[in-house]
Amino acid sequence: MKEDRPVRIAAIGLDHAHIYGQVPGLIAAGCELVATATRDDNSAIARGLRERYPDVPVRTEEEILADPSIDLIVTAAIPRDRAGIAVAAMRAGKDVVTDKPGCTTFEQLDELRATVAETGRFWSITFSERFEVPSVARAGEIARSGAIGTVIQTLGLGPHREGDRVHLGDAAGRPDWFYEEDAFGGILVDICSHQIDQFLWFTGSETAEVVASTVGNFAHPDDPGMNDFGEVLLRSENAQGYVRVDW
Amino acid sequence: MKEDRPVRIAAIGLDHAHIYGQVPGLIAAGCELVATATRDDNSAIARGLRERYPDVPVRTEEEILADPSIDLIVTAAIPRDRAGIAVAAMRAGKDVVTDKPGCTTFEQLDELRATVAETGRFWSITFSERFEVPSVARAGEIARSGAIGTVIQTLGLGPHREGDRVHLGDAAGRPDWFYEEDAFGGILVDICSHQIDQFLWFTGSETAEVVASTVGNFAHPDDPGMNDFGEVLLRSENAQGYVRVDW
Numbered sequence: 001m002k003e004d005r006p007v008r009i010a011a012i013g014l015d016h017a018h019i020y021g022q023v024p025g026l027i028a029a030g031c032e033l034v035a036t037a038t039r040d041d042n043s044a045i046a047r048g049l050r051e052r053y054p055d056v057p058v059r060t061e062e063e064i065l066a067d068p069s070i071d072l073i074v075t076a077a078i079p080r081d082r083a084g085i086a087v088a089a090m091r092a093g094k095d096v097v098t099d100k101p102g103c104t105t106f107e108q109l110d111e112l113r114a115t116v117a118e119t120g121r122f123w124s125i126t127f128s129e130r131f132e133v134p135s136v137a138r139a140g141e142i143a144r145s146g147a148i149g150t151v152i153q154t155l156g157l158g159p160h161r162e163g164d165r166v167h168l169g170d171a172a173g174r175p176d177w178f179y180e181e182d183a184f185g186g187i188l189v190d191i192c193s194h195q196i197d198q199f200l201w202f203t204g205s206e207t208a209e210v211v212a213s214t215v216g217n218f219a220h221p222d223d224p225g226m227n228d229f230g231e232v233l234l235r236s237e238n239a240q241g242y243v244r245v246d247w
Numbered sequence: 248m249k250e251d252r253p254v255r256i257a258a259i260g261l262d263h264a265h266i267y268g269q270v271p272g273l274i275a276a277g278c279e280l281v282a283t284a285t286r287d288d289n290s291a292i293a294r295g296l297r298e299r300y301p302d303v304p305v306r307t308e309e310e311i312l313a314d315p316s317i318d319l320i321v322t323a324a325i326p327r328d329r330a331g332i333a334v335a336a337m338r339a340g341k342d343v344v345t346d347k348p349g350c351t352t353f354e355q356l357d358e359l360r361a362t363v364a365e366t367g368r369f370w371s372i373t374f375s376e377r378f379e380v381p382s383v384a385r386a387g388e389i390a391r392s393g394a395i396g397t398v399i400q401t402l403g404l405g406p407h408r409e410g411d412r413v414h415l416g417d418a419a420g421r422p423d424w425f426y427e428e429d430a431f432g433g434i435l436v437d438i439c440s441h442q443i444d445q446f447l448w449f450t451g452s453e454t455a456e457v458v459a460s461t462v463g464n465f466a467h468p469d470d471p472g473m474n475d476f477g478e479v480l481l482r483s484e485n486a487q488g489y490v491r492v493d494w
Contacts, residue, residue, distance in 0.1 A: 101445045152465055152476060153491060157402075164273060212480055214487055218399055229399060231487055233459055233480050240461055240478055242489050 009065045010035040014046035015075020017167045018099040035059045044171030065092040079185045083108035090121040101193045104185030129194040143202045156195030158245035179223040187227035195243040205236035257282040257311045260324020261293035262412045265346040282306045291418030312339040326432045330355035337368040348440045351432030392450045398450045403442030405492035426470040432452040434474035444489040452483035
């Protein structure tokens with residue numbers, strides 16, 4: 001805290017509906033939303049967020065990063081772009097709360113780690129399926145309390161609906177980036193990051209090995225960049241995990 | 248069929264409660280039970296079967312195999328012993344219906360294949376969780392009919408209760424062989440054979456690769472030969488499968 005005032009946040013990148021959970025969550029925690037910026041003014045999510053906060057000024061990314069009164073950047077940009085936004089924000093002296101996945105490549109991860117080390121800022125990922133889903137949060141409490149004994153295996157199933165209206169932000173369909181593997185990072189990075197996080201959390205593991213994984217495109221012949229199936233087998237020092245995700 | 252009479256069957260090896268499904272199933276299909284033999288007269292299952300069929304003579308294995316009037320041997324012996332019983336039966340000119348797993352080692356499998364080829368007898372495995380569980384049988388019909396589209400993945404969960412009274416055959420506890428990995432074949436051979444069979448059946452796969460597997464003994468420190476956890480990741484040409492089994 002710089003002084004005795006609310007943490008001032010700005011949202012950069014309004015492409016995924018998770019921003020609808022992140023911004024109210026930060027406001028509920030005492031933050032103040034002071035600006036938004038997006039690279040896609042046609043994004044249904046951007047329009048939806050601005051309708052919900054009509055008094056919050058729309059600014060450019062550059063203006064937001066240059067504003068020393070802004071403490072923290074929250075982002076739900078296209079997954080490919082999140083790391084770049086976070087790195088720029090940390091270099092501008094701001095902390096970051098990013099939607100999952102926080103990055104889509106190992107190169108981005110390396111740059112994020114280096115930037116955190118250099119700047120001392122924090123870079124935090126909103127794993128909505130750990131923090132925002134009450135049943136999961138409660139399951140995690142129970143599992144970690146020891147009430148069900150030692151957790152030796154977790155099974156995570158993440159079926160997703162392509163036509164899910166909530167995540168479409170009332171748009172007619174998914175945006176183009178949703179069908180480009182490079183943009184969404186592949187189904188395992190995009191969706192399975194939730195269940196990998198839950199595996200680590202539920203089993204008290206610090207890290208895990210990906211023993212085997214598969215992705216596939218079974219039902220989207222016209223979108224070769226899409227993954228509509230994915231699975232991962234995980235193993236840590238003390239537990240096993242399996243995850244299946246699909247669209 | 249040798250002549251116009253019921254198929255005459257004899258049971259050799261009465262150690263697993265699945266015999267309670269196999270024998271009535273074969274009788275319902277028109278067979279006649281003409282003899283039983285067991286290597287363990289203290290087996291609760293053997294006693295239970297003989298109480299159910301008090302008029303069926305108890306004979307030795309040798310007598311049964313030497314009796315040309317007996318057409319088929321059914322066995323639910325200790326898993327380690329099933330292949331030997333089956334090979335001896337085929338060499339004596341009899342067909343075989345064995346409980347799952349039909350064998351516990353690759354050497355036994357090789358010998359079974361060679362014996363089938365040499366003798367021309369049939370060797371069939373009663374996968375009770377495909378044939379005798381109505382919900383699974385119906386699920387298989389639906390899946391194979393195409394009604395749910397192409398099956399690209401199956402998930403098989405096989406939790407088992409060590410104190411399950413039905414499978415204990417009213418005995419106070421599991422017999423000693425249940426805790427010896429060499430005797431039961433390991434949890435993946437013992438239990439997971441069901442779900443591997445279901446994977447092949449549901450997905451229309453002829454064979455599959457075991458991509459990865461794990462077994463463990465987490466809760467039986469006094470029985471180091473026990474497996475109480477197992478998992479397998481399967482992959483065929485057209486589908487993926489995951490199985491978790493536990494005691």
